Amino acid sequence: MTLFVIFLALVVMVCLNIPIAVALALAAVLGLVLSEGPSSFVTVALDMYDGANKFSLIAIPMFVLAGAIMNATGITRRLIAFVSALIGFVRGGLSMVTIGVSLFFAEISGSAVADVAAIGSILIPEMKKRGYGSPFAAAVTSSSASLAIIIPPSIPMILYAVSAGTSVEQMFVAGIVPGLLGAAGLMGVAYYFARRYNFPVEAAFQLPLLGKTFVEALPAFALPVIILGGIFGGIVTATEGAGLAVVAAVVVGIWYREVDWRQLKEAMLEGGIQTAVVMLLVAASVLMGGYLTRAQIPQEIASGILGLTSNKYLILLILNVFFLIIGFFLHSAAAIILVVPIIVPLIAQAGIDPVHFGLIVTLNLAIGQQTPPVASVLITACSIAKANIWDVSKVNLPFIGVLLVVLLICTYVPAIPMFLVDTFYR
Known part of the structure; x- marks a missing residue:
């Protein structure tokens, strides 16, 4: 009662x-x-x-700050220029540039909202100018931004690791393969739309331009190498890596000698608010x-589900449906913090690897960021594009389908996402 x-x-x-x-x-x-x-x-x-x-939680404001510094010091703009020179010659290339830059930005910020705000503010207006249509521009930006909580470093993964008492580093490694699979799938869908609606080709491939933009972006490329190399190499913890991300972003920003102080101040204030909400x-x-x-509520829930079935794959199916529904109504941080401590005894009794399950939770919540009514990332993209959320949601369905396929692969073929974890840590 x-x-x-x-x-x-x-x-x-x-x-x-x-x-x-x-x-x-x-x-x-x-x-x-x-x-x-x-x-x-x-x-x-x-x-x-x-x-x-908790020491691990310090990483959250640090990664948010690193993303803000990237966007205020011209790093994001140079990454866009390089990726555009690399794949802009493909039909619908600007949409693929969006996905490619999101993939890189995700390796610094760990926040999908920060990703869509930083990249969308630059690329959504450009896509609209070139005739892509507001709903498509918002959909491709929104869905690709969700890679930020799959590709390491990921703020939801940090929260899950703290809640479940598992390794942050192993969670990060587990996200690499699913993130790359998701990016490839999203590019495939974007190319289909480009062929169907005859989206423009940006420019012919030019090797000198590619070389020039590569050299300009070279200091930016050092960021993920330093951060992820330090974490995965065992030199720094994930929390120390977050501090290293801030230092590296500042150094690169100084190198470029291009700082938008007003934008940086706004981004830092927004990051502070996000961090306060999470804490x-x-x-x-x-x-x-x-x-x-x-x-004894978690134990009773575990006993109830195990009373229905002891098959861990059926249990994972039940939990997938549960988290997909939760994702409609809760932000990722709230869902993890509220639900994961209750579910941990169940996955332990069912013999489910907590790192594998953490990846499944993260993918479910990445999908939840794209499904109204909450859909924080989708709403941000719609706001930038000035597009109706339901129009964008219709276009977004194939992109969500890609994330669902990746979720099913990671759930039922764990050897694929867990390969790197097993190789380096077990």
Whole structure:
């Protein structure tokens, strides 16, 4: 009965548009008071502080800041110029440039919203000028930006690793192959649209231009090499790698001698707000997690599902459907923080690798970023393109289909995404 009251209170508060972090904390406090009495108030603030005071979480604001520095120092513009010289000669090449640059930007920022805001503000207006149409421009930018939470480093992967007590580095390595598969699939869909609607070719391939843009972008190419090389080489932890990303981005920005201070200030403020929201969610989830653990709710859910089936692939199917539905209504950070601690006992009993499951969760939430009503990344892209969200969603269906295929491959052929993890860590 207590659990029902808590759930009802949480739903009512969310429907009243109370921020989910605040609603989650209030619902947790309600549960503690009903089950343990007013004396439970004594440790609430301390529990929330301890929950958010984790070394791994420092990586989140650092990666967001690195992405902001990239966009304010001309790094993003040079990457666009290089990728355009490389594949711009293909029909619909500008859409493929968008996907290619998103793939690279994802290796620095770890945030899909930061990705779509940085790249979309430059490439969506250009695509519209060249006759691509607002819905398509927004759809391809939005879907490719979701690669940012699949390709390392990924902020949702950091949150999952903290919530599930698994390795951040192994999560990052597991995301490499699915991210590349997703990028290839998205480019295939973009090329299909380009042939069908006769999108323009940007320019003939010119080797001198490719060489020139490559040289100009060369310092930018050093960023992922330094960051990911340091993390995967065991030189730095993922958190230290985030700090290294900021330092490297600053050095490259100084090299280019091109800083838009106004844009940098706005991006840093926005990044600070995003970080504060995530940290508050983490702190609130500790309260809810503490109550649920003492009430044995995760164990009861695990026993209930295992009572239906002990086949781990059927369990993964059930959890895939569950997370796809959750993705319609919750942001990725909220979904991970709220749900993963409840599901961890189930995957442990079912013999599912926590790193493999973390990748599945991440892919589900990448799809959730593209599906209304929440769809934070899609909404950002629609805002930049000044396009109707439902028109964009129709065009976006084939791109979402690519992400679904990658999800199924990663779920039921784990050897593909886990190959690198098994090679380097096991």
